[in-house]
Amino acid sequence: MTAPGARTPIAVADGDRLAPECLDFLRELVECESPTGDTRANLRVAAILEAFLTGVGGQVERIEAPGYGDHLLARFSAKIPESGRPVLLLGHMDTVHPVGTLRELPFEVTGDRVRGPGVYDMKGSLAVSLFALRLLAERGSGPRTGLTCMVTCDEEVGSPHSRERIRVEAGGHRAALVVEPSAPGGAVKTRRKGVADYVLSVRGESAHAGIEPEAGASAIHELARQVSGIHDLSNPEAETTLNVGLIEGGTRSNVVARRASCTIDVRFFSNAEAERVEAALRSARPHDPRCRLSVQGGVNRAALEKTAASGALSRAAATVAADLGFGVGEASTGGASDGNLTAAAGCPTLDGIGPDGRGAHTLNEHIFREEIGRRIAFLARLIETL
Numbered sequence: 001m002t003a004p005g006a007r008t009p010i011a012v013a014d015g016d017r018l019a020p021e022c023l024d025f026l027r028e029l030v031e032c033e034s035p036t037g038d039t040r041a042n043l044r045v046a047a048i049l050e051a052f053l054t055g056v057g058g059q060v061e062r063i064e065a066p067g068y069g070d071h072l073l074a075r076f077s078a079k080i081p082e083s084g085r086p087v088l089l090l091g092h093m094d095t096v097h098p099v100g101t102l103r104e105l106p107f108e109v110t111g112d113r114v115r116g117p118g119v120y121d122m123k124g125s126l127a128v129s130l131f132a133l134r135l136l137a138e139r140g141s142g143p144r145t146g147l148t149c150m151v152t153c154d155e156e157v158g159s160p161h162s163r164e165r166i167r168v169e170a171g172g173h174r175a176a177l178v179v180e181p182s183a184p185g186g187a188v189k190t191r192r193k194g195v196a197d198y199v200l201s202v203r204g205e206s207a208h209a210g211i212e213p214e215a216g217a218s219a220i221h222e223l224a225r226q227v228s229g230i231h232d233l234s235n236p237e238a239e240t241t242l243n244v245g246l247i248e249g250g251t252r253s254n255v256v257a258r259r260a261s262c263t264i265d266v267r268f269f270s271n272a273e274a275e276r277v278e279a280a281l282r283s284a285r286p287h288d289p290r291c292r293l294s295v296q297g298g299v300n301r302a303a304l305e306k307t308a309a310s311g312a313l314s315r316a317a318a319t320v321a322a323d324l325g326f327g328v329g330e331a332s333t334g335g336a337s338d339g340n341l342t343a344a345a346g347c348p349t350l351d352g353i354g355p356d357g358r359g360a361h362t363l364n365e366h367i368f369r370e371e372i373g374r375r376i377a378f379l380a381r382l383i384e385t386l
Contacts (some may be wrong), residue, residue: 007139007141009323009381010135010139010324010377010380010381010384011324011377012324012325012373012374012377013377014135014376014377014380015131015132015135015372015373015374015375015376015377015378015380016373016374016377017373018131018134018135018373018376019372019373019376021131022127022128022131022372022373022376023109023114023127023369023372025052025127025130025131026107026114026119026123026124026127026372027107027116028048029045029048029118029123029126029127030102030107030116030117030118030119030123031102031107031116032044032045032048033095033097033098033099033100033101033102033117033118034069034093034094034095034118034153035094035095035096035097035098035099036068036094036095036096036153036154036155036156036157037067037068037094037157038069038099039067039068039069041069041099042068042069042070042093042094042153043069043070045069045093045153046062046069046070046072046093046151046153049072049093049126049130049151050062050072050074052130052134053072053074053130053133053149054074055134056130056133056134056136056137057076057077057137058074058075058076058133058149059074059075059076060072060073060074061073061074061075063162063165065152065153065154065161065162066161067161068094068153068154068161069093069094069153070153071150071151071152071153071154071161071162071165072093072149072150072151073148073149073150073169074148074149074150075146075147075148075149076133076142076143076146076147076148076149077146078143078144078145078146079141079142079143079144079146080144080145083144083145083146084144084145084174085145085172085173085174086143086145086146086147086148086172086173086174087143087145087146087147087148087173087174087175087176087177087383087386088147088148088150088169088170088173088175088176088177088342088347089129089147089148089149089150089177089179089383090150090151090152090166090176090177090178090179090338090339090342091122091125091126091129091149091150091151091152091178091179091180091354092122092151092152092153092154092155092156092338093123093126093151093152093153094152094153094154094155094156095117095118095121095123095156096118096121096156096361097117097118097361101117101363102116102117104363105117105363105365107119109369111369112368112369112370113366113367113368113369114357114366114367114368114369114372115364115365115366116365116366117365118365119357119365119366119367120181120355120357120358120359120360120365120366120367121180121181121360121361121365122179122180122181122354124181124354124355124357124367124371124372125179125180125181125353125354125355126151126179127372128179128354128355128371128372128375128376128379129149129179129354129379130149131376132375132376132377132378132379132380132383133147133149133380133383135376135377135380136380136383136384141380141384142383142384143383143384143386144386145174145386147383148169148173150165150166150169152166152338155337155338158300158301159338159341162338163338163341166338166341166342166345167341167342167344167345170341170342170345170346170347171345171346171347173347174347174348175309175313175347175348175349175350175386176339176342176343176347176348176349176350177313177350177353177379177382177383178337178338178339178342178349178350178351178352178353179353179354179379180337180339180351180352180353180354181352181354181355181356181357181360181367182328182331182352182353182354182355182356183331183333183352184331184356184358185329185331185356186326186327186328186329186356186371187328187329187330187331187352188314188317188328188329188330188331188350188351188352188353189304189330189331189332189333189339189350189351189352190304190306190310190311190314190330190331190332190350190351191269191303191304191305191306191331191332191333192303192304192332192333192334192335192336192337192339192340192351193239193267193268193269193303193332193333193334193335193336194267194268194269194271194274194299194300194301194302194303194304194336194340195265195266195267195299195300195301195336195340196265196266196268196274196277196278196297196298196299196300197263197264197265197266197297197298197300198263198264198266198281198295198296198297198298199261199262199263199264199295199296199297200223200226200230200261200262200264200281200284200293200294200295201259201260201261201293201294201295201296202219202220202222202223202226202249202259202260202261202286202291202292202293203219203258203259203291203292203293203294204216204217204218204219204220204222204256204257204258204259204260204288204290204291205217205256205258205290205291206251206255206256206257206258207255207256208254208255208256209253209254209255209256210254213256215256216256216258217256217288217290217291218256218257218288219249219250219257219258219259219260219291220249220250220257220260221257221288222260222286222287222288222291222293223247223249223260223261223262225287226262226284226286226287226293227244227247227262229284230242230244230264230281231244233276233277233280233281235273238268238269238270238273239267239268239269239334240266240267240268240269240270240273240277241266241267242264242265242266242277243264243265243266243267244262244263244264245262245263245264245265246262246263247260247261247262248260248261248262249261264281264297267334268303269303269305269332270303270305271302271303271305273303274299274302274303278298278299281295282295300336301336301340301341301344302340302341302343302344303340303343304336304337304339304340304343304349304351305343307343307348309348310343310348310349310350312348313348313349313350313386314330314350316382316385316386317350317353317378317382319385320378320381320382320385321378323381324374324377324378324381326374328378331352333352337351339351353378353379353382354375355367355368355371355372355375356368356371357371
């Protein structure tokens, strides 16, 4: 029995009550297409989000991001004065889908699926998150230490403009909740692979391929031998992968190639693995001593590794979900997100807390309709618990 004056705990029914309105809001977000780099489109979405965040009590700051749009920061006051650092709720408004995708993938609700460009990655997560904040506002509740909601407009291309601000904000917060979509089945993400990008360039010596090929040192031949060694740096047991994605070089078929290069994509669950691979790439020596090697690049996003603190966040999420009548497990993924950035800044991070769905970055993108109400309740109660 609830004590007089005490609030009843948030239940799925509270989220279900808001779900129809949340679905209408999601339609508005999805039908305002916002591919990364389309400044006008992202500014339109930012205006919609700003109005909502202001309406639920957020003090909103717009951060200009030339070439992308505006990032948003909405700060919500602590319920207990001087109670500690706030919680960071982090998402993005940009999508991978060009304007016009709605003609091929219109917003629609069919059975248990809600479809549309960006509905899964990640406008469904934004809609649910904002309605969770609305539910908390209606209850006069929220995290005891306050909350910052940050929505960026450049995540899908690696957060080139927002990454420094994300790092700064993460350093001032005690936990980060990243509202990327959950893993298949609804699991939160406690590990994400980091990403490193390199360009290996080879400088050789040109020569006539018919008259005196021996006078040349082929950069292409050298690069081919290097690529074999690059592949050997993979570590299947640690799930570290290296992929040579692009190769270019030479000038004509009858000229021994003076130059060649390749791009190298590295994915790793362990930051120690990233250090191992980088050391090996930078210490590589040419097989032909007449050739010269150079390596540019480095880690773009460090790995999101599970820590004791992030494990505690995951357990808190599992407890909240169980109290609401459903389960959330833990998952790992090879893709990176802004959660990699918050974790690298030393902020305990829980990723993948948005709605379950499928088809990210495809014309089959969708979330499951039943997720809307229960994720509103889940996020609101998780924030309230923290």
